Amino acid sequence: MSERRVVVTGLGAVTPVGNNVETMWENILAGKSGIGLVTRVNRDDFPAKVAAEVKDFDVLEYVDKKEARKMDLFTQYAVAAAKMAVADAKLTIDDSNRDDVGVWIGSGIGGMQTWEDQHTKFLEKGPRRVSPFFVPMMIPDMAAGQVSIQLGARGINSCSTTACASGANSIGDAFRAIQRGDAAYMIAGGAEAPISNMAFAGFTSAKALSTNEDPSKASRPFDKNRDGFVMGEGSGLLILETLETALERGAHIYGEIVGYGATGDAYHITAPAEGGEGAARAMQKAIDDAGIAHDEVDYVNAHGTSTDLNDKYETMAIKTVFGDHAHQLAVSSTKSMTGHLLGAAGGIEAVIAVKSIKYNIIPATTNYETPDPECDLDYVPNEARKQEVNVVMSNSLGFGGHNVALIFKKYE
Incomplete structure (x- = not known):
């Protein structure tokens, strides 16, 4: 049986340079940076002073307050990006197709801030005060899990955790799932919210982060004077689907995914x-x-x-x-x-x-x-x-x- 062709029909993003795809794209083309002095940690405690933080994100545009409180920030980013991508693809998920809509969202670290907050509570107030939502908020697969729940997607549901390759692996693995017939549609990509004291401490101890204090120059790939990466956060997701379903429903096709190594x-x-x-x-x-x-x-x-x-x-x-x-x-x-x-x-x-x-x-x-x-x-x-x-x-x-x-x- 020949492998099915897989196309991209929807895009969603929450990023340091914009909380939707169009804003992100316009700023990228204009060369605008999302990097600034870090605010999530006390920068006086760390040799690295800058980060690429998401600004002005309001999760309540996508879920109600009760649901949001059960999600770490990385999951909130993923749910927002997923809802944008599904809307962009004009994909209706209902009883006619929900079992054939899968989710594959990677995260390298998962709920780091949730872990820090709950560990502090454990040390200060004891184990009885740890939230019952601690584990399901922290684990890296919960972005995929919550997107599935929020959208009613009941197909294959997974998470590739391969450090900084997690999002790309998840897209490649989702591509394979469609090719081999495990799903007709996949919501795929990555989500991360790592800007926390422990993550900052770990990466600075590993001497991986830039110590350049100028946000406009700290991230300088391929430049001779580069001195480390700048930590960022957000989520980027694609709607992948078979060419057949895309044509059947008259979907807008951005392009085709053809290779994964x-x-x-x-x-x-x-x-x-x-x-x-x-x-x-x-x-x-x-x-x-x-x-x-x-x-x-x-x-x-x-x-x-x-x-x-x-x-x-x-x-x-x-x-x-x-x-x-x-x-x-x-x-x-x-x-x-x-x-x-x-x-x-x-x-x-x-x-x-x-x-x-x-x-x-x-x-x-x-x-x-x-x-x-x-x-x-x-x-x-x-x-x-x-x-x-x-x-x-x-x-x-x-x-x-x-x-x-x-x-x-x-x-x-």
Whole structure:
């Protein structure tokens, strides 16, 4: 039996650069940053001073207060993004299809703030004062669980937790679920709300966060003076469905997902494999899965974290896979504006990839000032570029050696 074609018909996003897809996209194209001085923690306690926080988010636009109190912030972001995506797809979920609508939303950390709040309560007031909602608010799969409950989607329901590759893995796994016939529709992507004392402490202790105190320059992927990533938060989700159902209901088709590659480094708990070897294999697997030639790829939305090893090794991986074509590719990291949304990064960046195809515009890598001889590709510096975009690869890499590449293509 031939595999079913899978298209993207809806988009939803809550991000540091906008609480809906259109605002996010406009700000990304304008090069506007969502990074500022961190407010969720006391910045005097940490060497890192900046973060990419979501602003002016009101969960009560999407759920009532009683339901919202049972959700960690990462779940609230996911529910909001899911409702936006379903509305954008004009997808009605009812008794005629609900068993064929699945949810696959990844999160790298889950309810970190809930864990901190309840642990403090445990220490100060004892175990009897810990909330009965503590566990179901904290666990990373609850974004998928709550989206299913809120929307009545009763198909396959899952969560890929693969650190910063979680959102991309979830989209790839949802793509496979539709291909093999486990669902006709999937709500897929990632959600994260990690800006808390413990997460900030952990990442600063690992020397992963930028200590640049200037929010306008702290996230500078591929720049010689990069010094770490900027923590972000939010959710990015896609509605994936079979081409057949999309055509039957006259859905607007943003593009087609055609390739998914995933590998493991088997190397180190935090550092990428030397030379980006694992990332290169994931990219090649995605190209093979898509059945396309290397020179058909127009744009790579890079993982591009603004850390020394990631940017250098991802550049090497791109050159390994694409050979001479690597220098004709446009490569950019939108983390320069959104910060790094950890497990939600792959979801947000998939939305951006699809928008790039739809509108033939490639977002810039902002804050790019000083070229690094070890990062020598076309990073679309500082200004978005208008050009024909038919095929986009979106990369996501995570602690533990998780590597994911997704390929989206203009629908024909």
